[in-house]
Amino acid sequence: MASISINELKQIIKETLKEFKDDRGAGQVTVPSNTQSSFSTENPKKQYQALAFEYYSMKNLVGGSIRENEEKKISPLLDKLNKDEWEEPNAKSFMVSLYSSKRKQFLTPYTEQEFAAMNLYKLKDANVGFAIKKDGDIIGVHNNQEGHSGLGDALVEAAKRNKGTKLDHFDGYLTGLYSRTGFGKVVHIDEWNEEYAPNGWEYEKVDIFSPRFSAFASKPQIKQLASEIASNPKALSTIAKNYNIPIPLVNAIRNYQTGRPSIVYRVLG
Numbered sequence: 001m002a003s004i005s006i007n008e009l010k011q012i013i014k015e016t017l018k019e020f021k022d023d024r025g026a027g028q029v030t031v032p033s034n035t036q037s038s039f040s041t042e043n044p045k046k047q048y049q050a051l052a053f054e055y056y057s058m059k060n061l062v063g064g065s066i067r068e069n070e071e072k073k074i075s076p077l078l079d080k081l082n083k084d085e086w087e088e089p090n091a092k093s094f095m096v097s098l099y100s101s102k103r104k105q106f107l108t109p110y111t112e113q114e115f116a117a118m119n120l121y122k123l124k125d126a127n128v129g130f131a132i133k134k135d136g137d138i139i140g141v142h143n144n145q146e147g148h149s150g151l152g153d154a155l156v157e158a159a160k161r162n163k164g165t166k167l168d169h170f171d172g173y174l175t176g177l178y179s180r181t182g183f184g185k186v187v188h189i190d191e192w193n194e195e196y197a198p199n200g201w202e203y204e205k206v207d208i209f210s211p212r213f214s215a216f217a218s219k220p221q222i223k224q225l226a227s228e229i230a231s232n233p234k235a236l237s238t239i240a241k242n243y244n245i246p247i248p249l250v251n252a253i254r255n256y257q258t259g260r261p262s263i264v265y266r267v268l269g
Contacts, residue, residue: 044196046109050139051263052198055170057101057142058152058177077145080123081154084161087122091115097127100144110140121162130155136165156181165268171261172204176212178266185269186215191251192260203259208252215264216252221245 079085087093091112115131118139122129127144128151138159143151160182167183169175178184209226211217217226225245228235236253252262 044193048193048196049198050109051168051170052201053101054139054141055172055174057144059173077123077126077128077151078154080126081128081151081158084158085124086129087124089120090122091120094120094122094129094131094140097122097129097144098140098142100127101142119162121158128155130159130164132159132162132164136163138164138167152177153181156183160268166266168263168265171215171256171264172206172213175215175264179211182268183266185267186264187267188265189215190263190265191248192255192262194260197260201259205259206256206261208256214256215262216249216256219249221249 094115095112118134119132120129121131128142130141131139133139138156141155141159143155156177167178169178171189206213208214208216209222209229214222216222225235255261
């Protein structure tokens with residue numbers, strides 16, 4: 001995929017805004033009127049920090065195929081997941097399991113009292129699990145069991161079996177995982193807000209044109225642009241002249257190039 005400089009992107013945005021003179025829908029993408037976002041507007045900084053924690057802690061749950069020498073290690077955990085072999089719910093035990101992540105700078109801000117009000121699922125004798133809020137919102141999906149990767153699909157399937165019906169995440173590494181495990185229906189997208197940027201965020205470029213990494217990739221305008229770029233790497237510079245690309249998508253292209261992905265809200269379906 002072709003790259004584009006920050007200055008070029010800034011010029012694209014400037015030209016587009018001048019051309020359209022229309023900011024309708026900026027920051028949001030296709031939100032049904034009867035859909036309530038799970039995003040907490042009361043403390044967005046807290047929500048960003050929680051999403052960042054899950055984004056990084058789950059990077060070891062997605063990716064390539066399981067190596068042969070790992071399969072024997074993973075097999076017992078898969079058996080436990082498939083059989084729903086959970087410990088008795090305990091907020092303190094769940095927090096120990098979740099917080100054993102190496103990404104401690106992104107500790108989720110949920111308190112013990114908040115976890116106690118959720119349905120908690122932690123595998124017996126393993127730092128693997130997730131939590132489900134009373135409204136079906138899945139949070140805290142994690143695998144902190146040393147030397148055991150490749151459990152992402154099984155964890156999400158287990159959450160679904162246990163009445164998890166929705167979730168939200170930063171677009172990127174988790175997009176392919178959630179799309180292929182039944183959460184392909186996107187009901188809301190919030191544009192990145194730098195004011196709430198998580199402490200320690202690494203600003204890694206996210207490929208907005210790849211279905212594996214972006215909820216935007218399925219949009220006709222993005223597909224068309226991706227096709228044009230494949231044959232002409234400089235096509236992205238003409239985005240300001242393409243009237244089929246609304247401002248929110250132009251903003252998303254800019255943000256993803258600089259490691260500022262949107263927050264995606266998904267439900268089963």
